[in-house]
Amino acid sequence: MASKAHEHLLDWLRDAHGMEQQAEQMLKAQAGRLENYPELKARIEQHIEETQHQADLVEGCISKLGGSPSGVKDTGGKMMAMMQGMGGMFTTDEVLKGGIASYAFEHFEMASYRSLIGAAEYAGEPEIKQTCEAILKQEEAMAKWLEDNLPETTMKYLQRDETEGATAKR
Amino acid sequence: MASKAHEHLLDWLRDAHGMEQQAEQMLKAQAGRLENYPELKARIEQHIEETQHQADLVEGCISKLGGSPSGVKDTGGKMMAMMQGMGGMFTTDEVLKGGIASYAFEHFEMASYRSLIGAAEYAGEPEIKQTCEAILKQEEAMAKWLEDNLPETTMKYLQRDETEGATAKR
Numbered sequence: 001m002a003s004k005a006h007e008h009l010l011d012w013l014r015d016a017h018g019m020e021q022q023a024e025q026m027l028k029a030q031a032g033r034l035e036n037y038p039e040l041k042a043r044i045e046q047h048i049e050e051t052q053h054q055a056d057l058v059e060g061c062i063s064k065l066g067g068s069p070s071g072v073k074d075t076g077g078k079m080m081a082m083m084q085g086m087g088g089m090f091t092t093d094e095v096l097k098g099g100i101a102s103y104a105f106e107h108f109e110m111a112s113y114r115s116l117i118g119a120a121e122y123a124g125e126p127e128i129k130q131t132c133e134a135i136l137k138q139e140e141a142m143a144k145w146l147e148d149n150l151p152e153t154t155m156k157y158l159q160r161d162e163t164e165g166a167t168a169k170r
Numbered sequence: 171m172a173s174k175a176h177e178h179l180l181d182w183l184r185d186a187h188g189m190e191q192q193a194e195q196m197l198k199a200q201a202g203r204l205e206n207y208p209e210l211k212a213r214i215e216q217h218i219e220e221t222q223h224q225a226d227l228v229e230g231c232i233s234k235l236g237g238s239p240s241g242v243k244d245t246g247g248k249m250m251a252m253m254q255g256m257g258g259m260f261t262t263d264e265v266l267k268g269g270i271a272s273y274a275f276e277h278f279e280m281a282s283y284r285s286l287i288g289a290a291e292y293a294g295e296p297e298i299k300q301t302c303e304a305i306l307k308q309e310e311a312m313a314k315w316l317e318d319n320l321p322e323t324t325m326k327y328l329q330r331d332e333t334e335g336a337t338a339k340r
């Protein structure tokens with residue numbers, strides 16, 4: 001357990017735990033603002049539940065390695081800087097920018113889990129690898145949904161914006 | 171040209187132009203730091219050239235609509251906040267976090283162009299739609315490369331980190 005690879009794996013799992021907490025906040029803010037896009041809102045609400053469960057799963061992996069999710073290991077605060085930047089994006093009162101930011105964030109999460117899968121394999125931790133693969137599938141499904149939904153949401157936005165009395169932005 | 175859809179299309183093209191300029195800066199910083207990952211560095215350098223050409227193409231679309239890429243239309247600075255957050259991420263002296271950030275940023279760009287494609291179709295601008303589709307293909311190819319390369323880069327990072335005298339981070 002004292003190998004360098006295990007240390008990195010533990011650090012990166014802590015990063016992932018912080019990432020899921022950030023994701024939950026952002027998704028809640030986003031869902032809370034949406035008024036005229038019920039399908040998007042429902043899908044985000046589903047993903048909030050998934051995200052909460054993912055945070056628990058990652059916490060389990062951290063415990064398995066003898067650590068605690070006491071804080072993101074984040075040399076120089078670079079990861080937090082990025083996530084705050086992304087978080088700032090989610091405060092936008094605009095459905096399309098929010099959707100684009102969500103899509104980017106999902107891929108940030110997906111790349112993180114893919115890297116974790118490689119690290120778990122390298123460190124000889126098949127259970128952690130499996131957990132990360134399961135989480136990755138949920139992130140991929142959410143990203144796919146957002147991708148499929150974006151052109152339609154864009155059209156709806158432009159239609160609503162041309163309609164007297166309709167709010168397009170949220 | 172005075173339709174609301176055209177106004178949005180023009181605003182979003184300006185956003186895309188700012189996004190490509192930001193991308194170029196981030197990619198250059200990232201490529202400049204890499205020492206031990208020559209394939210990643212070469213692919214990033216290729217994408218810097220693509221990015222410069224994409225900025226020109228977007229500028230052409232803006233001109234076609236009678237505008238100028240005078241600045242990102244960015245109500246409340248939310249888009250800049252996100253891009254700066256992402257930019258902060260790219261200053262990390264660490265190949266994996268940089269790769270994850272690049273991957274997320276590529277998908278931010280991809281979602282932006284997909285939304286633009288929808289908007290160009292809605293506004294009846296087939297040439298702009300076609301240009302955005304061509305750019306989207308390049309972004310997708312870069313994202314795919316990063317995705318395929320990430321597990322290997324993770325392994326290499328962990329191997330180098332265990333090797334006496336080898337630098338893993340860059």
